[in-house]
Amino acid sequence: MSENIYLPRMATIQSMRPETIDVTTFRVTIDGSDGTGKFEYKSGQFAEVSVLGVGEAPISITSSPTRPEAIEFSIRRVGELTNALHELEPLDKIGIRGPFGNFFPLEEMEGQNLLIIGGGIGLAPLRSVILNVFDNRAKYGKIDIIYGARSPQDLVFTSEYKEWQAVDNTRLHLTVDRGDEEWKGNVGLVPTFLREINPSPENTISITCGPPIMIKFVIEALNELGFSSEHIITTLERRMKCGVGKCGRCNIGSKYVCLDGPVFTLKQLEEMPSD
């Protein structure tokens, strides 16, 4: 029998870092290797993550391939599989298939300014890009990261912000929908905040990920700011099972999100049916 595309590789959870009340970052290594083993991925790809006996779900990779010691997944507790994942402990085993899907065009982005816009857990796939470009800082222009969540308690990767802000020519703009007594930053929705920051579209590529409603209004704002549809890149979420274009559920028109995505430019999305 040839290679079995449905058989996961076993991996070990090395650590679990709580990000928010319902988001945890799992740091895992592939068994039989020092770290990522032969799991060679690019920023923007996803993996099918298993808890054997419970099931499998597509999860975006939040670590950067420039840091091969481990693979990281930031996972919100929202369904059956993600609930089971949150019940696990370090040194427990999970299954990994992949990496699958396409990736952010980091090579085409070289020499450009980057505008990275995230909402909620949507920062997870974007963090892979953020760390990747930080590790190749000289190749890119100015980096602006705009990130928002419902409340200060819902912001993810807060332990890393100091480090991000210290990177050359990089700015992190934070906002929350509702503040609290301690919150000194901006209060307001991401698309509104984006308009206030008013970034120039000149030599700039924007990448966005977040809840569908946020993506919709971010795209509207980017259009108003003069970004062309080739320079607006987003990553989509669909229900998936196989991850390899066979089980038939993640298509948008004739594109399978698992094979042809999850990363699409706005120009590509405009050519696809609207479901």
Place this chain on the structure above:
Amino acid sequence: MVDQTKSRIIEKNRLTELLDKLAQDYHLIAPVRDNNVSFRRVESGSEVTLDYINTVLSPKNAFFPQTETLFRFSRDDSRGFRTEPGAEADREQVIFGIRPCDARSLRLMDMVFNGQYKDSYYLDRREKTTLIGLACFDPAETCFCPTFGIDPASGEDVDILLSDIGDRYLVEASTEKGAALLDRFAEFFAELRGDEEQLREARKAGLAGMKKLDVSAIADKMAPLYEGDYWDSIGMKCLGCGICTYLCPTCHCFDIADVSLDEGGERFRCWDSCMFPEFTLMASGENPRPNRKARVQQRFFHKFKYFHDRNGELACVGCGRCLRYCPVNIDITQIIEDVTSGKAGNE
């Protein structure tokens, strides 16, 4: 034309004996009469019936079982699991009595299960299977395979084709695999008598009135219908039962799930249907196809546009099962006519 070198005949009264032999040497799957007529594993020729127009289900189950173990797992001594792949394909199998439409559907399924990622479960079974087809001379009212360029009397997509020409079957091998099987069981086959072509042509008369729709431009004609109201009326009618997708020989969608037992379990896949709301429902609660209209639309766009965009073929073989068994008479041939005539765009 009958190829004299590769063609033989078999007398009707020797067929049961041939099937007995095939059942000894192969995993033989053939039509059996139960409440309907179904493809089943048979042990002897006497179980087989050839009195059917087509089976309720195509033999896709023999390549892509309705439920199939992908792998088993068990807890090991540490905190991990051991996994072992599901059963390898069984020994060499013969499918006897497949119709040309269903044989074509396998060629379409190959496009899905092959490609960048190879589905070894399906492909191994395909590799280990010899298809013995049965030409159609008495199609059903619901049949429209010529629409898709299928000749119901042709052996294009099988290894061997049998044509019932009265007192005997004309037996033609169209692949090396088929020719090898004819050689192996040579004792059952006789030389042509010379009137076979003539007899077959006479039988083909029954195919003359078959429905043949013009689908040459259907993929292009589907595109503008994405936004229209046409699918509302079909979505209103649809009960969402999914029978069309289960009976369709080209439908390949599946679900993957786990069964957990005490110290292990298995991961399996089973047929799934784009007609079900859960098919696309995400854990977040978002559902990109939230209503029947969207799901019906997906089914027909997949068949007549998306599959074509990806693979250059339409994902229908005109077997007529969906229109025969749809409880509310949604008629795929009517939809084709509405789309190609432009009527669908005017609604």
